[in-house]
Amino acid sequence: MEATAPIAHNRRVLVTALGITQILAWGSSYYLPAVLAAPIARDTGWSFASVVAGLSCGLLLAGLVSPVTGRLIQRHGGRPVLAASSLLLAAAHLLLATATDYPLYLAAWLLMGLGMSSGLYDAGFATLGRLYGQSARGAITNLTLFGGFASTVCWPISAFLVEHGGWRTACLAYAAIHLAICLPLHLWIIPSPPAAAPAPVKDRSKEASATDRARARFILLASIQTLAALVASMLSMHLLTLLQLRGASLAAAVGLGALVGPSQVGARVAELLIGRNRHHPIWTMLTSVTLLAAGIWLLLTSQTFVALALILYGAGNGIHTIARGALPLVLFDPQQYAVLMGKLATPSLIVQAAAPSVGAVLLGTGGANLVLATLALAATLNAGLCICLLASMRR
Numbered sequence: 001m002e003a004t005a006p007i008a009h010n011r012r013v014l015v016t017a018l019g020i021t022q023i024l025a026w027g028s029s030y031y032l033p034a035v036l037a038a039p040i041a042r043d044t045g046w047s048f049a050s051v052v053a054g055l056s057c058g059l060l061l062a063g064l065v066s067p068v069t070g071r072l073i074q075r076h077g078g079r080p081v082l083a084a085s086s087l088l089l090a091a092a093h094l095l096l097a098t099a100t101d102y103p104l105y106l107a108a109w110l111l112m113g114l115g116m117s118s119g120l121y122d123a124g125f126a127t128l129g130r131l132y133g134q135s136a137r138g139a140i141t142n143l144t145l146f147g148g149f150a151s152t153v154c155w156p157i158s159a160f161l162v163e164h165g166g167w168r169t170a171c172l173a174y175a176a177i178h179l180a181i182c183l184p185l186h187l188w189i190i191p192s193p194p195a196a197a198p199a200p201v202k203d204r205s206k207e208a209s210a211t212d213r214a215r216a217r218f219i220l221l222a223s224i225q226t227l228a229a230l231v232a233s234m235l236s237m238h239l240l241t242l243l244q245l246r247g248a249s250l251a252a253a254v255g256l257g258a259l260v261g262p263s264q265v266g267a268r269v270a271e272l273l274i275g276r277n278r279h280h281p282i283w284t285m286l287t288s289v290t291l292l293a294a295g296i297w298l299l300l301t302s303q304t305f306v307a308l309a310l311i312l313y314g315a316g317n318g319i320h321t322i323a324r325g326a327l328p329l330v331l332f333d334p335q336q337y338a339v340l341m342g343k344l345a346t347p348s349l350i351v352q353a354a355a356p357s358v359g360a361v362l363l364g365t366g367g368a369n370l371v372l373a374t375l376a377l378a379a380t381l382n383a384g385l386c387i388c389l390l391a392s393m394r395r
Contacts (some may be wrong), residue, residue: 005041011132017189018124019146021082021182025119026147027154028174029089029112030055034151035158046102056353057106058113065117070126070342072118077193078184085119086183088112090175097171121147122345125325129337130193133329136337137147137281140325148265172259213392217331220389222344224289225324227382229348231292231375232317233355236260238363238371245368246303247393256306263314264321267291271319281330282390285323289386291316293379294368300372309390331393 033055040050073081092115095108117123124143128136162169179362236241239260243253271284295313298305362371 002159009014011139014191015128015142015317016130016146017185018082018143020186021086021144022121022124022147022179023150023153024174024182025085025089026150027157028093029058029116029150030120031154032158032174035155035162036167036170040105040164043167044102044105045104046066050232051105052101052356053235054106054112056356058109058116059349059353061110061113062117062120063346064343065114066122066349067339067342069117069123070339070345072306072336073123073130073342074336074338076132077190078123079190081118081123082127083183083186085115086122086178086251088185089119090178090183091115093171093175093178096277097168098204098270108268108294117345117349119319121321121325122341126338126341127190129325129329129341131191131332133334133337138272141268141322143286144268144318144321144325145272147321148261148268152261154209156234159168166354175251187319200329213330217389217392218340218343219329220385220392221327222347224285224382224389225344226347226351226387227378228289228292228317228320228324230355231296231379231382232320234359234371235296235313237356237374241363242299242368242371243306243361246306248306256310259307259310260314260317263311266275267315268322269320281323281326281387281395284319285327286383286386286390288316288320288323289379289382293376293383296372296376296379300369301374 007107033052033390037048037051040046041051044051069081075139088111092108095104096109099108101107121144125136125140128139128143132139158170161173165173239257246251247296248256291312293316295309295316297310298309298312302309324344325341328344330339332340359371362374
């Protein structure tokens with residue numbers, strides 16, 4: 001018989017524990033190359049692009065296996081899956097720390113991809129949705145507040161470890177952190193999920209119509225999330241370069257880029273304060289894609305209001321994370337939430353894997369203006385898709 005977690009039903013304790021593990025998981029995987037890529041390239045002689053390609057490989061695999069992750073959380077709950085993510089991320093860091101040739105380095109990142117699939121936001125959201133059903137929205141919002149500090153917490157840790165022990169020591173330290181901190185939290189704090197409710201008997205003609213509507217909404221929502229992932233991944237990877245190509249110095253570009261993080265967290269706090277089930281999450285999603293589009297168009301068309309553009313972009317990106325976790329809870333059967341989150345994650349993660357390389361090609365072809373114009377058009381299309389989703393809900 002499965003042991004009951006010692007602190008099973010205290011939602012605040014659970015969200016805090018998951019928040020800590022999200023910070024460490026994001027900071028030691030997705031945000032790791034920002035600090036370690038250059039030292040790895042210098043130490044090994046591999047090109048910088050080859051080093052960063054490891055993350056793309058990991059994200060690609062994470063996207064491909066996300067549906068399996070969702071099904072596992074639906075069937076067994078989040079505890080074993082998130083615990084497995086701690087083991088996978090620890091193993092990936094151990095392999096990374098000992099990698100002396102490039103194939104072994106890529107193998108470490110593929111292992112990291114399995115850990116990201118089972119340990120980042122989508123798995124965390126699925127865990128909360130499986131536990132709390134439609135009432136998980138507040139917990140999801142709180143979890144994103146923690147995740148917003150991943151780079152703030154882990155970049156200085158990574159830099160300190162690299163400076164005092166080298167990048168291999170940093171990887172060994174993160175392996176120990178996952179085993180000593182994240183694994184116990186996942187095993188001890190996450191409760192077993194409630195038994196799934198039996199499926200109600202449905203009228204077949206009505207069920208077919210409902211299935212068609214649900215399929216259309218799923219396609220729209222998956223498209224919205226995929227385009228948002230494209231915009232966020234491409235812009236975050238190339239933001240400093242884009243700002244410098246448009247005339248900013250490196251110091252100014254770094255200062256302007258630093259506005260994005262606080263804007264994300266500030267928008268999430270605002271959503272937490274005003275959103276407490278007072279409005280449908282479709283409005284959060286519509287607000288997020290509108291802010292993203294407004295910020296990127298302003299960045300493209302004005303060099304005077306760059307700071308405002310990045311604040312708008314950061315705010316939109318911040319609450320989009322909440323919307324993508326909360327909206328499926330009310331659009332679809334909450335009993336299938338974990339499975340849906342796994343399916344929705346696949347195209348987004350695959351696009352995230354490809355977006356930095358696509359952005360580099362666009363930069364080489366047409367410079368900053370071509371990249372920003374492409375992103376502005378994608379963000380505008382996304383706003384249109386969100387309006388279509390809203391219209392489908394009113395039929």
